Amino acid sequence: MLVTGATGRVGRVVVDLLIDAGVPVRALTHRSEAAATLPANVEVVTGDLTVPESLDAGLRGVGTVFLVWTAPPTTAPAVVGRLATYARRVVFLSSPHQTPHPFFQQPNPMAVLHADIERLIAAAGLESTIIRPGMFASNPLFWWAAAIRADGVVRWPYGAAETAPVDDRDVAAVAARTLHQDGHAGGDYVLTGPESLSQAEQVSIIGDVVGRAIRFQELSPEEFRSETEGSWPRPVVDMLLAAWGATIGRPAFITSTVFDILGSAPRSFRQWVADHATAFMEGPTPSS
Template sequence: MILVTGATGNVGRHVVEQLVEAGEQVRAMTRRPERAGLPDSVEVVRGDLAEPESLPAALRGTDRVFLFPMPGRLPGFLDAAKGFGLQRVVLLSASAVTYETPNPIGRMHEECEAAVTGSGLPWTILRPGAFMANDLHWAASIKATGVVHGLDDGAAGAPIDERDIAAVAVRALLDDGHAGEAYLLTGPEALTEPERVGIIGRVLGRDLRFQALSVEEARAGMLTRMPAEVVDSMLAMRAEAREMARVAPAARNLIGRAPYTYAEWATYHVNDFR
């Protein structure tokens, strides 16, 4: 039995679905089982990494786990997991831990990684860069005006489709040989924000427009979605655009096919932008 935490998130939902497709027994842990909407064969349990009393029901009878990062909560989970005989941990981390610029996102994930690597359990760490799914926050303005506002400073990234992160997680959960490995995961192409908006427009068959903002204007908009420390860190990290744009080979090598392109991701999510 494989436990998936964060089972209704952008990545966790796909991990669950792909494990089911592989014929595995899956238990999904979520705070709201009644809203999970997962395949019928999945055992859905109520649980929260922040609620230790909920963990035994989630862990009992499992031997592998896909672990959602939650700073400060993983040591307790991992201690409980060892008591139930857990044999493998696949942690969702982030590429921010590899950046030279110190940043709160990286520090948060470094804490989670340290908890896992120090647990004594066999582990694999996934370090995806930006999720393509992050661009879903453009959907409202695309629907309303056909205009996306953002920074046009030439910074590029190689965002990754959430389905590909899940595919790597499934490979690490099912196949031996990944213990002690940390994989940097990116999509197959480096793209700027205006380029990504153009791709969404072509998929929709609409002329979308990217309107450049000043750094101050962009920061104000980001503050409506994220804490100030995270916003300032993300803006500072844009200076590492060359590193952020580097296409890493791990996703292709691990899943045995080309990762999804941004156009394929936009097509998969076309109804979210309509």
């Protein structure tokens, strides 16, 4: 099996779980220095999704690919064509863009890209399993951890917007299961965490777990746009604002799919925070 995105949040855990299941794994890295984060008993190959021919060596002899796409869209048709030349099956990390909940039905360039790649996979005749997680529980590491460590104030829009954060480890566990267990061809799985929590509640849970009062300071969408100007891509900011704004007044969409596939309950957001608490505590920035 070839795991792409093997050094990322989901792919890195997929690699470990496949090794634990006794599956021979090849891990694709894009930056060769990232290979140091992978276990010694995994075969590492380098390749770049923006340079389709660079994937050939990694694809030789592979039957199944875990596909994570974080590159620009241009080379997706050529890459999926190459996957179909070598492999029989793809498990694709996508998003819930077909789910009829306002949160998932706003303008979203990532959703457009995911839908395009799904169409390419189907047209190439590959057997597929589509994994569609909602908001990752780990997003607060990138969104709030620095502010919480600095002064304990999270300046953020739409505090009342509810999401059901799904633990990246549960996403990886479902992906790994569908990669190494039969019966998931054609599977289309929307994954969420177990509970609907407003963004302000999520901040409050972090405060509870780390034993520190953290203040949620509501920003208007315009204030958020200007605070993130230059440091966040504008399409990402617009996409998030539209999704949060559209979900105000509604609970998040929740599925039982993690339990249905794994036979164990999805991890709660509180559990995720407890397992990553040091990232929110005062002191130097943790390395991961």
